[in-house]
Amino acid sequence: xxxxxxxxxIVSGGAEAWEVHFEAGxxxxxxxxxxxxxxxxxxxxxxxxxxxxxxxxLKRHRTGYSPIAGxxxxxxxxxxxxxxxxxxxxxxxxxxxxxxxxxxxxxAVQCIAGPGDEIIVPEPMYATYSGVIGASGADVVNVPLSPxxxxxxxxxxxxxxxxxxxxxxxxxxxxNPTGAVLTAAELNHVGALCRKHDLWLLSDEVYEDLxxxxxxxxxxxxxxxxxxxxxxSSLSKSHAIPGFRFGWIAxxxxxxxxxxxxxxxxxxxxxxxxxxxALSALTDDLPTVVALHEDYRRRAAxxxxxxAKTPNCVVHRPEGGMFVLLDxxxxxxxxxxxxxxxxxxxxxxxxxCDTFGPSGRGQLRISxxxxxxxxxxxxxxxxxxxxxxxxxxx
Ligand SMILES: Cc1ncc(COP(=O)(O)O)c(C=O)c1O
Numbered sequence: 001x002x003x004x005x006x007x008x009x010i011v012s013g014g015a016e017a018w019e020v021h022f023e024a025g026x027x028x029x030x031x032x033x034x035x036x037x038x039x040x041x042x043x044x045x046x047x048x049x050x051x052x053x054x055x056x057x058l059k060r061h062r063t064g065y066s067p068i069a070g071x072x073x074x075x076x077x078x079x080x081x082x083x084x085x086x087x088x089x090x091x092x093x094x095x096x097x098x099x100x101x102x103x104x105x106x107x108a109v110q111c112i113a114g115p116g117d118e119i120i121v122p123e124p125m126y127a128t129y130s131g132v133i134g135a136s137g138a139d140v141v142n143v144p145l146s147p148x149x150x151x152x153x154x155x156x157x158x159x160x161x162x163x164x165x166x167x168x169x170x171x172x173x174x175x176n177p178t179g180a181v182l183t184a185a186e187l188n189h190v191g192a193l194c195r196k197h198d199l200w201l202l203s204d205e206v207y208e209d210l211x212x213x214x215x216x217x218x219x220x221x222x223x224x225x226x227x228x229x230x231x232x233s234s235l236s237k238s239h240a241i242p243g244f245r246f247g248w249i250a251x252x253x254x255x256x257x258x259x260x261x262x263x264x265x266x267x268x269x270x271x272x273x274x275x276x277x278a279l280s281a282l283t284d285d286l287p288t289v290v291a292l293h294e295d296y297r298r299r300a301a302x303x304x305x306x307x308a309k310t311p312n313c314v315v316h317r318p319e320g321g322m323f324v325l326l327d328x329x330x331x332x333x334x335x336x337x338x339x340x341x342x343x344x345x346x347x348x349x350x351x352x353c354d355t356f357g358p359s360g361r362g363q364l365r366i367s368x369x370x371x372x373x374x375x376x377x378x379x380x381x382x383x384x385x386x387x388x389x390x391x392x393x394x
Contacts, residue, residue, distance in 0.1 A: 009134030012127050017355035020339045024349030034343075035378045037367040038351045040176065040322045042240035044295060047281060047288040050239060054277025062276055066269040069260050070097025070248070074275045077282035078248050082231070086221035090250060096259045097270045099245035101206040104232035106132050107266075108249055109168075111258045112200045112230070113138035117167040119202075122153045123357025126176045126204070138167065144359040147316065147327060151178035155189040162193065168200035169193060174207040174216065177356050177365040178325060179300070179318020181211045191222040191229075202230045206247075209238035209289055212297045213319035220250060227252050237322065238289050239281050246270070246278045296322055299368040299375055306379030311390035322368050325353065326382070329362035331389055339364060345388075346381035 021038040028034040069075060075092035082090040098104040105128075113119055115137035121129055123142040133140045143158050145151040158169060169190055173182040182190075194201040203219035220231050234247030249259060263269065280286070303324045304317035312332075316325040328338045335352035343349050351367070353360030366382075368375065 006135055006137075009137070010131040011134075012131040012355075016336060017127075017339075017352045020336075020343055020349055020351060023340070024343055027343070027347070032347055034347045034349060035370060035374055035381070036349050037370065037378060038349045039369070040237065040367055041242060041369055042237060042292065042322070043369045043371070044240040044288070044292050046241045047239055047286045049280045049284075049286065050241065050244075050277050053280055054244075054273055057273035057276035062272040064272065066097075066272040066275060068264045068269045069256070070095070070270060071272060071275045074279055074282065077279055078250070081282050082218070082220055082250055086218050088221050088223055088226070090220065091253075093253050094250050094256060096249050096256050096263060097275060098247050098249060098263065099267065099270055100236060100242070101204065101232050101234040101247040102128060102132075103245070103267070104234070104247045104249045105129070105202075105204060106135065107259055107262050108202060108230050108232060108251070108255075109133055109136045109138070110262055111255060112202070113167040116165060118163060118165040119168045119170055120158060120161050120166060121170045122158070124151075124177055124353055124360035124363070125170075125357055126172060127355045129170065139165075141166070142357055144357075145175075145178060145180070146359065147314075147363075150319075151175065151180040151316070151325075152182070153186060153190070155186060155193070158190065159193055162197050162199070166197065166199055168202050170202040170204070171219065172204040172206075174211050174318075174320030176207065176321055177323050177351075177353055177360065177363070178316065179321040179323060181214050181216060181319040183214065184217055187217055187219065187222065191219065191225050194228055195225050198228075200228050200230060201225060203232070205231055205233040207237055207321045208233055209293055210296050210322060211320040212293075212300065216320070230255065235278055235281050238292065239278075239286070240288075240292060241278075244274050244278065246274050296368055299372060300324055302372060303366065303368065303375050303379055306376065307382060310383045310386045313386050316363075324366045324368065326350075326364045326366060327362060328364055328386075331386065333389070335360075335362050335364050341389075342382065342385050346385045348378050348381045348385075350382075
């Protein structure tokens with residue numbers, strides 16, 4: 001049977017990098033002691049108030065269809081939250097509820113780009129982005145994020161990449177996998193480029209509550225590009241509920257109208273009991289979010305400190321997010337070889353960053369989603385492995 005051309009375009013690259021993750025799962029099922037640091041699935045408990053509200057909504061049989069754009073109370077709460085955080089007006093008509101930031105990114109790109117168009121994305125970039133852009137028919141144009149700049153964007157390089165085909169610049173801060181948190185100057189610069197060249201600014205802010213070194217600044221706060229800014233976010237990371245598949249898109253009203261058409265034909269709205277469960281997380285600043293932020297800040301410092309003297313490796317201390325990067329280029333192994341050998345010999349599973357783009361080559365992404373004790377143990381094992389490697393190379 002024939003498949004559409006789109007099926008080839010939605011394949012996210014770097015399948016071999018995920019092999020480490022799958023192999024770790026197999027080893028763990030076979031009874032081996034494996035520390036799994038491959039994916040960004042928070043280990044913390046979700047806020048009790050969210051769970052209780054969800055159960056309560058289910059008991060009240062909030063199991064029918066929701067309005068396509070989301071429950072009015074939930075859209076209002078998201079808009080109010082954005083206003084609270086950015087001091088820039090946001091109305092419920094600027095918001096649509098989607099099942100997670102991933103769906104939000106997919107839907108947004110479908111509405112702003114198509115075949116022949118280009119979207120500029122700094123890389124390394126989150127592994128799903130290429131499939132999202134590919135599905136729209138547009139092409140990804142990458143701009144490298146150099147470790148020498150702390151993985152912060154070179155806005156001049158971005159400007160040089162803009163062509164008549166460019167439709168959008170896609171940013172992600174705090175950034176997966178590098179942990180970079182954009183400065184106000186960088187954000188302003190990218191916003192100015194979008195205004196000057198008539199482009200969309202697509203901002204993935206899924207880690208917005210996990211900025212450590214400087215405050216997260218939402219692209220929504222760029223006042224003079226409100227007709228072209230799209231913010232996608234969710235509660236997946238901040239509230240440890242990725243399984244809820246609860247997220248949103250905020251953007252100009254005409255875009256939201258198109259998104260409503262898209263969501264109607266694709267999803268027919270989001271589950272009402274999930275939306276009602278999430279409501280208190282939107283209206284109140286829950287203490288669990290502060291605790292979770294503190295966990296990742298502390299763990300990032302802990303692991304970065306532990307790995308600081310790892311032979312032939314350079315640790316990159318993140319400014320935010322849920323991951324630490326380890327540069328293993330001087331070990332003589334590729335990051336994929338390093339990750340496989342580390343798993344086999346020490347039972348620690350980390351993700352080679354090759355899958356995130358060429359600038360991720362030689363980097364390992366280490367997830368901070370385990371307890372401090374496990375993280376310390378993982379750090380010790382990584383250091384022991386690297387030391388063995390260094391002595392065998394000599
Ligand atoms: C950068 C980035 N964007 C989007 C997502 C998807 O988030 P959600 O679970 O809300 O769909 C992730 C998940 O890991 C991510 O790392």
